[in-house]
Amino acid sequence: MSLKFFKPLFDSFSRPLQEPNIEKNGVFFSYFLGILALLWFLWLFINKSKNGQPPLPPGPKSLPLIGNLHSLEPELHTYFASLSQTYGPICRLWLGKKVGIIITAPALAREVLKEQDTIFANRDVPAAGKEATYGGKDITWTPYGPKWRMLRKVCVRDMLSSSTLDSVYELRRRELRQTINYLYNQKGLSVNIGEQIFLTVLNVITSMLWGGTVKGEERASLGAEFRHVVSEMTELLGTPNLSDFYPGLEWFDLQGVAKKMKVLAKRFDKIFDSRIDQRQKMDRNSDGQENTDFLQVLLKLKDEADAKMPLTITELKALLMDMVVGGTDTTSNTVEFAMAEIMNKPDVLSKLQQELDTVVGKDNIVEESHIQQLPYLYAVMKEALRIHPALPLLVPHCPSETRTVGGYTIPKGSRVFINVWAIQRDPSFWENPTEFHPERFLDNKWDYSGSDFNYFPFGSGRRICAGITMAERMFMYSLASLIHSFDWKLPQGEKLDLTEKFGIVLKKKMPLVAIPTPRLSNPTLYE
Numbered sequence: 142m143s144l145k146f147f148k149p150l151f152d153s154f155s156r157p158l159q160e161p162n163i164e165k166n167g168v169f170f171s172y173f174l175g176i177l178a179l180l181w182f183l184w185l186f187i188n189k190s191k192n193g194q195p196p197l198p199p200g201p202k203s204l205p206l207i208g209n210l211h212s213l214e215p216e217l218h219t220y221f222a223s224l225s226q227t228y229g230p231i232c233r234l235w236l237g238k239k240v241g242i243i244i245t246a247p248a249l250a251r252e253v254l255k256e257q258d259t260i261f262a263n264r265d266v267p268a269a270g271k272e273a274t275y276g277g278k279d280i281t282w283t284p285y286g287p288k289w290r291m292l293r294k295v296c297v298r299d300m301l302s303s304s305t306l307d308s309v310y311e312l313r314r315r316e317l318r319q320t321i322n323y324l325y326n327q328k329g330l331s332v333n334i335g336e337q338i339f340l341t342v343l344n345v346i347t348s349m350l351w352g353g354t355v356k357g358e359e360r361a362s363l364g365a366e367f368r369h370v371v372s373e374m375t376e377l378l379g380t381p382n383l384s385d386f387y388p389g390l391e392w393f394d395l396q397g398v399a400k401k402m403k404v405l406a407k408r409f410d411k412i413f414d415s416r417i418d419q420r421q422k423m424d425r426n427s428d429g430q431e432n433t434d435f436l437q438v439l440l441k442l443k444d445e446a447d448a449k450m451p452l453t454i455t456e457l458k459a460l461l462m463d464m465v466v467g468g469t470d471t472t473s474n475t476v477e478f479a480m481a482e483i484m485n486k487p488d489v490l491s492k493l494q495q496e497l498d499t500v501v502g503k504d505n506i507v508e509e510s511h512i513q514q515l516p517y518l519y520a521v522m523k524e525a526l527r528i529h530p531a532l533p534l535l536v537p538h539c540p541s542e543t544r545t546v547g548g549y550t551i552p553k554g555s556r557v558f559i560n561v562w563a564i565q566r567d568p569s570f571w572e573n574p575t576e577f578h579p580e581r582f583l584d585n586k587w588d589y590s591g592s593d594f595n596y597f598p599f600g601s602g603r604r605i606c607a608g609i610t611m612a613e614r615m616f617m618y619s620l621a622s623l624i625h626s627f628d629w630k631l632p633q634g635e636k637l638d639l640t641e642k643f644g645i646v647l648k649k650k651m652p653l654v655a656i657p658t659p660r661l662s663n664p665t666l667y668e
């Protein structure tokens with residue numbers, strides 16, 4: 142609308158204020174206000190019917206171009222929790238050109254993950270994620286649709302289902318017994334617990350994938366190296382990256398995130414290539430005997446896949462990456478946090494040992510079949526997952542269409558962070574939320590199946606964690622074995638530190654180092 146429209150009005154006000162003009166000016170002034178009000182309402186009306194949308198959620202003031210990037214803090218989960226204290230359970234940040242939405246209430250999480258699940262079951266793939274998974278070809282980053290469904294089905298059916306896991310119990314047992322034996326040989330010495338559990342989980346996963354494990358002398362050094370690589374990868378995945386917020390800048394990789402990720406991913410890629418090569422040679426030379434590792438199943442699927450939905454070699458390697466990176470750090474960090482919390486609470490430790498002594502006995506070793514009879518251990522796992530959920534903001538979701546949540550507009554393509562860490566510590570729901578108190582789970586009131594939006598450490602809806610059964614078994618079996626086989630104390634002069642460090646996977650800021658003392662009746666129980 143041209144400004145000329147307003148000229149007579151402006152002219153009338155610019156005339157000198159003469160007596161006969163006062164009344165006339167008053168009338169003009171009323172007209173002016175009236176027209177202004179009319180125009181305002183008209184603008185609102187046109188704007189509303191043009192967008193047909195409620196506003197964006199509230200959020201902190203943003204600067205031109207950079208939005209709120211300047212005020213992000215490294216511990217994103219606690220920073221987001223503090224924003225929700227000021228702006229409410231749904232708030233907005235401008236991440237450069239991208240809208241970030243933070244959700245910190247069960248009812249709103251339900252809207253996103255259940256009521257509008259198909260729209261929000263997508264991902265806004267970060268540059269680091271693309272680099273780590275051959276361009277986002279794995280389960281985690283593939284958009285919701287037939288390809289994702291196929292990848293997920295293959296993994297769950299052929300590797301992560303209860304029946305497949307039952308059939309490879311011997312692998313878990315072998316690896317865990319090896320860890321217990323290693324710890325026995327370290328009695329009286331300081332041990333990095335997270336590293337040992339990481340290595341155990343890694344060995345279980347790689348032996349399920351292609352039959353290979355890390356043994357003997359390599360155990361300590363390779364375990365530490367692999368853990369370092371996975372940990373750096375998950376840290377990079379959680380790093381706010383300019384390439385993600387200004388797509389035009391992705392090519393420049395200003396923070397070097399993609400470059401660093403490329404180097405890390407290459408380490409695994411080389412291993413994958415050599416294992417695939419080895420497996421293909423073995424298959425060519427075999428006399429058709431059945432082998433049962435996952436890689437063989439995948440290679441068979443690749444060759445057989447019908448043309449409509451082929452499984453390519455790149456997707457196959459991306460799946461291997463998901464299992465190795467997604468399955469190891471998550472599980473071992475949760476066990477490490479649980480061990481630290483238990484050592485901080487001697488009454489929890491003694492209740493756990495009592496339960497284990499009654500069910501397993503001090504002249505016996507823990508088997509996975511005992512786990513069903515250990516309700517206190519189960520409560521300890523649930524409490525560890527409540528207070529330190531491995532993925533504190535889940536894997537961010539992304540709507541494929543503009544939608545309304547909690548009365549606010551969530552634009553298509555936003556990055557939606559669901560702060561499960563804050564929801565699981567909400568004092569209006571959880572009594573003494575920062576206290577590690579497994580008893581709160583003893584009455585089986587909450588489970589992590591994704592149906593309760595006060596407690597969902599594995600997420601919920603279509604994108605719920607694909608490895609819950611595996612995580613559950615590895616956690617329960619390893620924690621039970623550690624607590625049953627040894628008494629634990631801190632090295633002299635060390636203090637227990639429970640501080641968290643943010644990454645897409647949460648970890649302990651300071652590694653838990655502790656000294657094992659054997660507590661079973663017979664040294665042969667450690668062989």
Ligand code: HEM
Pocket residue numbers: 280281282293301463464467468469471472475526530531532535536537598599600601603604605606607608609611612
């Ligand atoms: C304590 C251990 C674990 C925790 C707390 C955990 C938690 C999660 C969470 C919160 C998500 C994202 C859900 C969402 O975006 O809404 C996820 C996704 C995923 N998890 Fe886990 N996880 C664990 C262990 C594992 C293991 C052992 C594996 C496999 C070996 C695994 C494989 C995956 C995969 C493939 C996805 C992507 C699913 C998809 O996008 O469709 N996780 N996990």
